[in-house]
Amino acid sequence: MRMRHDDDRLRALMLAGLAGDGAAHAALLRALLTPLRSFFRRRLGGRDDDVEDLVQETLIAVHQRRATYDPARPLGAWVYAIARYKLIDRYRRSGRTTALDDLPELADEFAFDEASDARSDVDRLLDTIPEKQAAVLRATRLEGLSTAEAAERLGIGESDVKVSAHRGLKALAARVKDGWR
Amino acid sequence: MNSEDLIASLSLDIQPVPRHALRRRLGLGLVAGGLVTLAVVGIWLGVRPDLMPAMHGFTFWLKWTYTISLAICATAAASRLARPDGRVGGWLWLMVLPVLGLAVIAGLEMAATPSAGWLAMWLGASWRVCSRNVFLLALPIFVGLLWSYRRLAPTQLALAGATAGMAAGAWGATLYCLHCPETSALFVLTWYTLGMLGAALVGRVLGPRLLRW
Numbered sequence: 001m002r003m004r005h006d007d008d009r010l011r012a013l014m015l016a017g018l019a020g021d022g023a024a025h026a027a028l029l030r031a032l033l034t035p036l037r038s039f040f041r042r043r044l045g046g047r048d049d050d051v052e053d054l055v056q057e058t059l060i061a062v063h064q065r066r067a068t069y070d071p072a073r074p075l076g077a078w079v080y081a082i083a084r085y086k087l088i089d090r091y092r093r094s095g096r097t098t099a100l101d102d103l104p105e106l107a108d109e110f111a112f113d114e115a116s117d118a119r120s121d122v123d124r125l126l127d128t129i130p131e132k133q134a135a136v137l138r139a140t141r142l143e144g145l146s147t148a149e150a151a152e153r154l155g156i157g158e159s160d161v162k163v164s165a166h167r168g169l170k171a172l173a174a175r176v177k178d179g180w181r
Numbered sequence: 182m183n184s185e186d187l188i189a190s191l192s193l194d195i196q197p198v199p200r201h202a203l204r205r206r207l208g209l210g211l212v213a214g215g216l217v218t219l220a221v222v223g224i225w226l227g228v229r230p231d232l233m234p235a236m237h238g239f240t241f242w243l244k245w246t247y248t249i250s251l252a253i254c255a256t257a258a259a260s261r262l263a264r265p266d267g268r269v270g271g272w273l274w275l276m277v278l279p280v281l282g283l284a285v286i287a288g289l290e291m292a293a294t295p296s297a298g299w300l301a302m303w304l305g306a307s308w309r310v311c312s313r314n315v316f317l318l319a320l321p322i323f324v325g326l327l328w329s330y331r332r333l334a335p336t337q338l339a340l341a342g343a344t345a346g347m348a349a350g351a352w353g354a355t356l357y358c359l360h361c362p363e364t365s366a367l368f369v370l371t372w373y374t375l376g377m378l379g380a381a382l383v384g385r386v387l388g389p390r391l392l393r394w
Contacts, residue, residue, distance in 0.1 A: 017195060018197065018198045019197050020195055020196060020197035021195065022192045022193065022194070022195040023192070025191070025192045025195050026188055026189065026191075026192035029188040029191060029192065030185075030188055033184060033188075052184065055184060056182070056184055056187050059184070059187060059188065059191065060187070060191065061334065061394070063191045064332070065265070065332070065333065065334040065394075066198060067198045067202035067203050067206070067332070067333070068203055068263060068264045068265060068333050068334040069264075070264060073266065077266045078264070078265060078266050080266070081264075081265035081266035081336055082265045082334065082336075084336070085265055085334075085336040089393065
């Protein structure tokens, strides 16, 4: 199981960091960047500055409050609880209270879980469109990378990323409309 | 600052975190606040002169059993709520037991006393000040717990505040027993509990304001 595996790996980094290993601590924080970005991006809808702000606030909290991690529990749940708190705190400061009600059920989303049914549906759907478009969509929409990061990762230009994402989404929409399955 | 730089600077000087850092932190706040409360009891209220003989009697230990068992439950709950993903579990519900137990004993006491004596039993000699004193004695401990929480990560702020207030109230009441000569279970059940609930209410109100991080 992928999820177990990821949590165990990150948990090992966390424990090494708690024991005073700075390199492991840095590796953990770096490994959290992608899931945190996609977590906040999905909820803030594209306001990238806010996303990065919250990612950084969460990383600082993970760092400063690492004594509150209970090694007997999954790391994902702990990080998720911090990220969720930071998000709620942000809503509260901006005087927004709606959209909070649906947060508790999202608890599972942050588990480093790639095996859910929804995800495998998406994977199957992505398999039906050209490879490059699928790779771009995976990078930008699922992993939450920025255009520049995706371009670097895939070794293509930024405009190519944008065009491929656009075409990919259009192709997906067409597949869904055609009654894919 | 970009996130990579942030991570680099956060990882620059990593101190090992001791295994029981969270408990130690809570314990420190609790003990520091408790010592202030103890000093206040000693200097302002005065320890009851008959403390030694009273400690050989039943009612002193009844009172302590009540306040200490509540204090343990509330402290355990407060320590769980100090983690971002913490759930209180059954600790808060467990507090019903000492209350029910004391209520049963109060009932037995009343059954053994002619009804003309009930009012005196309920009000004792100090009902006007008892709840207030318990509440005031809770404050230093509450401040100590707030200090502990500053480096911890409560996410249910109102509940964490109320629980910390309850723990402070119950430990404050425990120390108040060193002064208070009242002996009836009905008295303790009413006025001690009221003082503790006052502290919990203040914690409930202040939690969302003071515990943010």
